[in-house]
Amino acid sequence: MTYVVVGAGPAGVVAAETLRKADPNTDVVLIGGEAEPPYSRMAIPYYLTGKVEEAGTYLRKTDGHYDTLGIQYRQGRVKSIDADAGKLNLEGGDTQDYDQLLIATGASPIKPPVEGLDLPGVHHCWTLEDARKIIELAHEGADVVLIGAGFIACIILESLVERGVNLTVVEMEDRMLPRMMDETGGDMIKRWCEKKGVNVRTGARVTKLEPRSSDGEDTLTVDIDNGDQLPAHLVVVAAGVKSNTGFLDSSAVEVKTGIVVDNHLRSSVSNIYAAGDCAEGPDFSTGGWMVHAIQPTATEHGRIAAMNMAGKPIEYQGSLIMNVLDTMGLVSVSYGAWQGVEGGDRAEVADEHGFRYLRLEFDGDVLVGCLSLGRTDHVGVLRGLIQSRRHLGEWKDHLMVDPHRFMEAYVDGSQ
Ligand SMILES: Cc1cc2nc3c(=O)[nH]c(=O)nc-3n(C[C@H](O)[C@H](O)[C@H](O)COP(=O)(O)OP(=O)(O)OC[C@H]3O[C@@H](n4cnc5c(N)ncnc54)[C@H](O)[C@@H]3O)c2cc1C
CATH class of the missing domain: 3.50.50.60 (FAD/NAD(P)-binding domain)
Structure with a gap:
């Protein structure tokens, strides 16, 4: 059995490691499309400010990590796929056969149609x-x-x-x-x-x-x-990104905004899976399908796709929209269905001068989304309430009056 993972970002690396563990006596090949060892884009801001050297962005920092695990790391870019033959064609003429394939090729930035964007600088x-x-x-x-x-x-x-x-x-x-x-x-x-x-x-x-x-x-x-x-x-x-799926153009793999996958992260071709920024996967809040281009979704996709490929079925519950930003000391957070749902209720409280804002969105007595600005304490609790889909009962009414009491609601319901 040869498992091949195309793309060596967080989704691909986690998937290769999971495959190796879940199915030890097989070949695992990880194909990376960039010159550097697999790295995390999330660490680039720290590199820009000198907080880490380039090597500090690498996803795995031990020398020989992939060799030690028995993962064959190949540097190269996949140009096209022959899904009937189970073969990848790489730039430069090389090929790679696979029995099961995971596509984890991420996304690329969009260049808006503005004259002069190709200039130096x-x-x-x-x-x-x-x-x-x-x-x-x-x-x-x-x-x-x-x-x-x-x-x-x-x-x-x-x-x-x-x-x-x-x-x-x-x-x-x-x-x-x-x-x-x-x-x-x-x-x-x-x-x-x-x-x-x-x-x-x-x-x-x-x-x-x-x-x-x-x-x-x-x-x-x-x-x-x-x-x-x-x-x-x-x-x-920085005007948006688009999933990297061009090399699938003449294949039977269905692509919409990203590669369409089911609840097991399997594509429309039975031995091909997709994970991360290139995958249009299940969405926790809507029950629909979406590309969530964030790192926690990529690693979770990678792990679950690999388990399913290795014959250890896991149904994916869907990824939650989860954006956390620290803008020069002002922390902002958006989780789940922060724009609200039809027929739902909203509670919000804003302190414009103090740069604090909290908005909660309910579906019945279930918290389904939120926005928060200017606080770092307990925001993980809001995420927990959303992900647990807990019925808040009378706490919903208290939160409609004072949204800041979410921690009390959480503690009360956990007893
Ligand atoms: C500056 C910056 C900061 C970010 N900060 C955050 C943050 O704070 N929080 C957060 O959640 N997310 C953040 N992100 C987004 C996050 O990095 C991505 O969601 C994450 O990298 C997705 O992982 P991935 O493995 O799906 O794709 P990627 O990390 O993009 O990896 C895909 C890999 O596939 C390779 N590849 C593509 N095409 C081919 C091909 N044809 N053949 C072979 N290889 C190929 C690419 O070269 C790449 O190495 C940030 C992104 C950037 C750019």
Whole structure:
């Protein structure tokens, strides 16, 4: 039996290790598409600020980790698949046979259709290679424009500020974190960033980038749709991601937003599974299918897909939307169905000046989602309440009056 895992991010690495443990007398091959040993994108912000060296981003830090486990690590990129023959075609002409295949190829950043995004000085912040280029250009006092103010953009934002750059964020939606925060929360984060010296433009679109030369330096001019022009030594594009599924184009593997998988993370082809940012998997809150491009979902997918591949069936309960951000000291959290459900109830309390906000969403007497800003204590309890789908009974009424009492509700119900 040969198990092959394509993609050596968190989903692929956890899957390869799980396969090795669950089915010891087999071949496990892990194919990584980047030059570096398997690493965590989540650690890139720490690399940008010098808190860790490049090796500090590696997922496994012991020399020879994969060899010791008996996992064959192959560096290469898969170009296409012959699912009938159980064969992968790699760039450069090599092939790899498999009996069971896990696709864990992650996602790639989207480049919006804006003129000038191919100019030198414009980078995504997705790979270690991107991070090296950003470090070169994001020196103290440099003018930097960050396109996008979503989850990944806000993570990078903090690192750029720590590097001492003069930062402008341009977001076309009406608020920061439009897919993670409502207007109240998004506006609070915007005011917080502005207080810390970041220039934030929401409801603004970058229309064009042009090269310019000033004081012997090659820089850029960034045009905004209101006519403003921003100087930039560096432009970082963080405008969303798309699952990496191109090499499946002529195969029978069904792809929508990502690779469509069932509750066992199996694709439409019976010996092919998918995990992580490339998989459109079960969603805990809606019972539907979604790509949740976050690391906890990737590792959970990897583990469960591997167990199922190894003939130890586990039904996946679905991933919970779970975004936690620390934006220069302001912690924001969104869990589950934070936008609410039809016929549900909402309780919210905001302290605009104190940068504190809590919004709870109920379906009947069950907490199904929440937003929280400005608190670090007990937010895990909110997640626990959502994931346990606990009926809160009269505590629902108390929380409608004072949402801050969620810890009491949790403790009371645990007795
Ligand atoms: C800067 C940054 C900060 C982040 N911070 C957080 C955070 O705080 N919290 C959080 O939950 N998430 C965070 N994320 C998102 C998180 O990193 C991803 O959700 C996670 O990496 C997904 O894991 P994955 O294994 O599915 O994909 P990836 O980590 O993207 O790994 C996929 C691997 O597959 C390889 N590959 C792709 N195509 C091929 C091919 N054809 N052949 C061979 N190999 C291929 C890729 O090169 C890559 O190595 C962050 C992302 C970035 C960029």
